[in-house]
Amino acid sequence: MTIGIEGEQRAEPVHKLVAASISQDLGFLLAKLHAAGSALNNRALAEFDLKERSYSVLILANSGLEPTQREMADFLSLDPSQIVALVDELEKRGLVARAPGKQDRRAKTVTATAKGGKMLEQASEAARRAEAEVLDGLPAEESAQLKALLRKALWGAALPE
Amino acid sequence: MTIGIEGEQRAEPVHKLVAASISQDLGFLLAKLHAAGSALNNRALAEFDLKERSYSVLILANSGLEPTQREMADFLSLDPSQIVALVDELEKRGLVARAPGKQDRRAKTVTATAKGGKMLEQASEAARRAEAEVLDGLPAEESAQLKALLRKALWGAALPE
DNA sequence: ATGGATAGTTGAAAAAGTCAACGATTTATT
DNA sequence: AATAAATCGTTGACTTTTTCAACTATCCAT
Numbered sequence: 082m083t084i085g086i087e088g089e090q091r092a093e094p095v096h097k098l099v100a101a102s103i104s105q106d107l108g109f110l111l112a113k114l115h116a117a118g119s120a121l122n123n124r125a126l127a128e129f130d131l132k133e134r135s136y137s138v139l140i141l142a143n144s145g146l147e148p149t150q151r152e153m154a155d156f157l158s159l160d161p162s163q164i165v166a167l168v169d170e171l172e173k174r175g176l177v178a179r180a181p182g183k184q185d186r187r188a189k190t191v192t193a194t195a196k197g198g199k200m201l202e203q204a205s206e207a208a209r210r211a212e213a214e215v216l217d218g219l220p221a222e223e224s225a226q227l228k229a230l231l232r233k234a235l236w237g238a239a240l241p242e
Numbered sequence: 243m244t245i246g247i248e249g250e251q252r253a254e255p256v257h258k259l260v261a262a263s264i265s266q267d268l269g270f271l272l273a274k275l276h277a278a279g280s281a282l283n284n285r286a287l288a289e290f291d292l293k294e295r296s297y298s299v300l301i302l303a304n305s306g307l308e309p310t311q312r313e314m315a316d317f318l319s320l321d322p323s324q325i326v327a328l329v330d331e332l333e334k335r336g337l338v339a340r341a342p343g344k345q346d347r348r349a350k351t352v353t354a355t356a357k358g359g360k361m362l363e364q365a366s367e368a369a370r371r372a373e374a375e376v377l378d379g380l381p382a383e384e385s386a387q388l389k390a391l392l393r394k395a396l397w398g399a400a401l402p403e
Numbered sequence: 404a405t406g407g408a409t410a411g412t413t414g415a416a417a418a419a420g421t422c423a424a425c426g427a428t429t430t431a432t433t
Numbered sequence: 434a435a436t437a438a439a440t441c442g443t444t445g446a447c448t449t450t451t452t453c454a455a456c457t458a459t460c461c462a463t
Binding site for chain 4: 151185187188
């Protein structure tokens with residue numbers, strides 16, 4: 082983690098309270114790193130009028146997996162009604178399109194348009210840079226390790242890639 | 243991670259969308275594990291009429307470090323006004339006490355009362371169990387590694403303990 | 404001694420999260 | 434086949450959380 086201020090970068094000063102036992106608490110560590118990362122991500126994505134949420138939806142829409150809104154809601158840990166709002170906005174901007182589910186006509190699959198795919202390409206690059214900034218304190222190997230452990234904590238040993 | 247349903251526990255089914263590239267995104271992984279952890283934490287703490295937030299404040303108040311509200315806000319990545327509300331409530335319940343800062347009379351240090359300390363003891367045990375549940379998929383060594391990497395990402399190599 | 408910054412507090416406004424209901428459709432039961 | 438129960442997306446109401454600008458009291462630099 083670094084804090085960037087007007088182009089200049091300095092290491093985050095280690096806070097006095099780091100000595101408190103909460104610094105050993107997983108929930109706190111996740112919340113804090115997530116908060117810092119979200120701020121950077123949202124700043125990076127603002128250029129494309131995206132936020133972390135809409136960016137996530139766009140990625141899933143562009144994945145080729147033709148996810149339904151319900152699948153997105155489950156996977157992103159969001160309420161289905163929030164997905165409606167996110168897809169509404171992306172659809173209005175012509176970045177994604179809804180289509181009726183093939184087997185299930187109740188469901189709607191969400192797919193990125195060509196325009197959405199192009200925007201995603203650029204946005205991903207910005208997000209990649211933001212992530213690098215968050216992981217600034219970790220060498221590449223440990224960054225990979227951290228992400229691998231997070232995936233394993235979420236889904237167990239059976240991991241993609 | 244496991245999902246507990248009415249006492250019974252089952253492994254979380256690996257979602258179809260895990261194959262999407264967002265599963266490699268640090269922000270997403272943090273958000274998802276944090277969301278799952280928060281739910282478990284809050285459920286565990288509800289017994290004590292605490293939430294993650296008030297629990298965090300109580301820990302810091304009990305740390306012996308005599309943090310000011312501002313220090314708490316910085317450390318917990320919260321707005322100072324949110325700390326006011328949290329401390330107000332804990333103080334009303336007799337779990338913490340405000341005292342004027344010794345060097346700086348603008349500042350107020352927050353300290354846990356004996357009652358607060360006792361409650362924290364029990365609540366910590368509940369939180370510890372919740373954390374264990376989140377880290378269910380990881381062997382002890384990897385859990386420790388994950389937490390160490392999170393700390394390092396946040397504060398660099400200079401770590402407590 | 405004055406001016407500018409900072410701590411806590413308040414209150415308002417915006418954003419996000421929660422939840423129950425509904426129509427359309429699917430799945431299960433008889 | 435008919436009916437019942439469950440599910441998907443959507444809407445709207447409601448609550449909670451977040452954000453931000455003011456304000457007082459106090460501190461710090463000059």
